[in-house]
Amino acid sequence: MQLLVVGSGRVIVTDERRGERNVAAVAIPPGVQHAMRSENAFGAAIYLDPASRGAGVTAQDQVADWESKADLLLSAPIDEEFPETALTLLTSSRAADPHPALRQAADLVHQGTVGPLRLADVAAQVRMSPSRLGHLFSEQLGLPFTAYVRWARLRAAMETVQKGGSLTEAAHAAGFTDSSHLTRVTHAMFGLPPSALARAVRWE
Numbered sequence: 001m002q003l004l005v006v007g008s009g010r011v012i013v014t015d016e017r018r019g020e021r022n023v024a025a026v027a028i029p030p031g032v033q034h035a036m037r038s039e040n041a042f043g044a045a046i047y048l049d050p051a052s053r054g055a056g057v058t059a060q061d062q063v064a065d066w067e068s069k070a071d072l073l074l075s076a077p078i079d080e081e082f083p084e085t086a087l088t089l090l091t092s093s094r095a096a097d098p099h100p101a102l103r104q105a106a107d108l109v110h111q112g113t114v115g116p117l118r119l120a121d122v123a124a125q126v127r128m129s130p131s132r133l134g135h136l137f138s139e140q141l142g143l144p145f146t147a148y149v150r151w152a153r154l155r156a157a158m159e160t161v162q163k164g165g166s167l168t169e170a171a172h173a174a175g176f177t178d179s180s181h182l183t184r185v186t187h188a189m190f191g192l193p194p195s196a197l198a199r200a201v202r203w204e
Contacts, residue, residue: 002028005073009041030142101126102136113156119145161198
């Protein structure tokens with residue numbers, strides 16, 4: 001899930017469901033294709049890893065609640081502490097912890113981004129059927145297994161770039177075919193090239 005908060009200027013979000021709108025704060029669910037354009041804008045974008053603290057809040061039946069609570073962020077200063085403040089404000093006490101096997105599977109995905117990651121192999125390691133584990137990814141994290149793997153690979157690649165690695169090194173370290181493949185995925189997910197994303201992102 002993406003959270004966008006605009007501190008100043010103007011941001012227009014376009015999506016398939018609501019068309020074009022000027023926003024001050026918005027929550028965009030996983031898998032929703034959208035575009036943004038800004039006019040002298042300053043703000044913050046937060047991308048929540050579905051398996052992080054507050055997992056479960058990305059479920060589709062809670063999206064409306066998140067969009068209403070996104071307005072809370074407008075009272076928080078956009079500074080170094082903003083990501084943690086945002087999570088504190090938005091994390092619902094009602095959000096259930098993910099299934100223990102799902103948490104273990106998510107950890108395995110992040111540990112194994114260099115090589116191939118197949119649902120059947122991960123399911124075997126957490127002693128669960130592939131169909132059941134795949135269902136848990138979609139139901140509790142709001143993303144199918146393959147999309148979660150893509151997210152984990154992208155995060156691993158950006159961490160390599162931030163440590164001084166080249167795009168080619170980052171692509172290979174995260175299981176992408178090459179730097180072009182990494183660039184395509186980065187553009188598709190964030191609308192930014194990897195170099196710009198690596199400069200702007202901070203993992204919490």
